[in-house]
Amino acid sequence: MTDIAIIGSGIGGVSAALTAAARNKSVLLFGERDMSRKMRRAEKVFNYPGMPEISGDELADALARQIEGMGISLTEDSITAVYDMGGKFALQGKSGGMYEAASLILAMGVVNNASLAGEEENLGMGVSYCATCDAPLYKGKTAAVIAYAPEEEAEVRFLSEVVERLFYFPVYKGREDVSFDRENVRVILEAPKEIAPRGKAVITDKGEYACDGVFVLRESVAPKNLIYGLETEGAHVKCDRMCHTSLKGVFACGDITGKPYQFAKAAGEGNVAALEAVAFLDGR
Numbered sequence: 001m002t003d004i005a006i007i008g009s010g011i012g013g014v015s016a017a018l019t020a021a022a023r024n025k026s027v028l029l030f031g032e033r034d035m036s037r038k039m040r041r042a043e044k045v046f047n048y049p050g051m052p053e054i055s056g057d058e059l060a061d062a063l064a065r066q067i068e069g070m071g072i073s074l075t076e077d078s079i080t081a082v083y084d085m086g087g088k089f090a091l092q093g094k095s096g097g098m099y100e101a102a103s104l105i106l107a108m109g110v111v112n113n114a115s116l117a118g119e120e121e122n123l124g125m126g127v128s129y130c131a132t133c134d135a136p137l138y139k140g141k142t143a144a145v146i147a148y149a150p151e152e153e154a155e156v157r158f159l160s161e162v163v164e165r166l167f168y169f170p171v172y173k174g175r176e177d178v179s180f181d182r183e184n185v186r187v188i189l190e191a192p193k194e195i196a197p198r199g200k201a202v203i204t205d206k207g208e209y210a211c212d213g214v215f216v217l218r219e220s221v222a223p224k225n226l227i228y229g230l231e232t233e234g235a236h237v238k239c240d241r242m243c244h245t246s247l248k249g250v251f252a253c254g255d256i257t258g259k260p261y262q263f264a265k266a267a268g269e270g271n272v273a274a275l276e277a278v279a280f281l282d283g284r
């Protein structure tokens with residue numbers, strides 16, 4: 001079993017991974033090939049010590065080279081659920097992959113997508129965050145997908161091969177141009193407002209679409225929906241100065257712990273979270 005699973009490949013997660021590896025712990029680092037889309041949006045960074053006027057792109061490329069140099073591989077998977085198994089954590093990936101680790105560092109950054117009405121109450125009971133994991137439940141049935149990024153269109157293509165009928169609600173820039181060459185997919189350009197009990201319909205500003213289940217696909221799952229019992233405050237995970245969350249063996253770093261949203265803070269907390277995870281593992 002891996003010692004430390006780190007969810008998020010921004011500067012917080014990478015800092016944690018480097019420190020954990022330096023302390024001889026095995027690491028599973030989850031994220032994206034780009035490392036952090038947020039970081040890449042920074043045109044010039046003026047306040048990161050030792051790297052005057054570095055661009056976000058340059059910093060992200062440097063992080064990728066640094067983990068490679070330390071022998072840390074990036075697992076390109078988005079974690080949709082974490083289960084506390086008492087002594088270990090099981091992580092479910094969007095790809096359908098399952099992973100295990102003895103401790104966990106949350107470094108997912110902050111995503112300001114508010115949940116839809118009916119989403120959290122019906123999670124796992126008609127609402128799913130993972131097409132690969134739950135598509136078989138809707139074989140021959142009607143499903144709906146509410147998606148927040150164009151990357152999710154690949155999931156829709158996959159789902160349309162499994163389900164009988166699919167309503168697709170794209171809620172991102174450029175949605176007017178979305179189309180699919182499969183007859184069982186209907187693209188609906190209305191704003192979803194609510195999910196009916198047990199995922200039996202998507203209610204928009206203009207109508208109601210009956211279905212058997214709803215997939216909500218976002219760049220990131222809200223922390224409180226990722227792992228049961230984790231204390232949060234709005235979009236942030238509650239934690240102390242040593243990056244301990246409300247759950248034993250779970251630590252957090254970076255924007256996810258709250259403001260200020262800054263590279264230096266995220267990197268510093270990544271270091272603290274990793275050292276605390278190491279102490280937790282050594283003291284078990």
Ligand SMILES: Cc1cc2nc3c(=O)[nH]c(=O)nc-3n(C[C@H](O)[C@H](O)[C@H](O)COP(=O)(O)OP(=O)(O)OC[C@H]3O[C@@H](n4cnc5c(N)ncnc54)[C@H](O)[C@@H]3O)c2cc1C
Nearest residue numbers: 008010011012036042078079108109220254255261262263
């Ligand atoms: C335009 C812009 C300019 C900025 N300029 C500066 C600046 O000059 N100086 C400064 O200090 N700060 C700046 N910031 C802020 C800085 O970008 C953030 O503070 C920093 O990126 C936070 O790092 P992080 O590691 O916490 O999260 P992020 O960089 O947001 O990384 C989070 C990572 O987690 C991944 N992830 C999320 N959910 C999951 C999941 N479920 N499974 C797997 N992976 C997941 C994401 O894909 C991403 O790779 C700027 C921000 C923006 C938007």
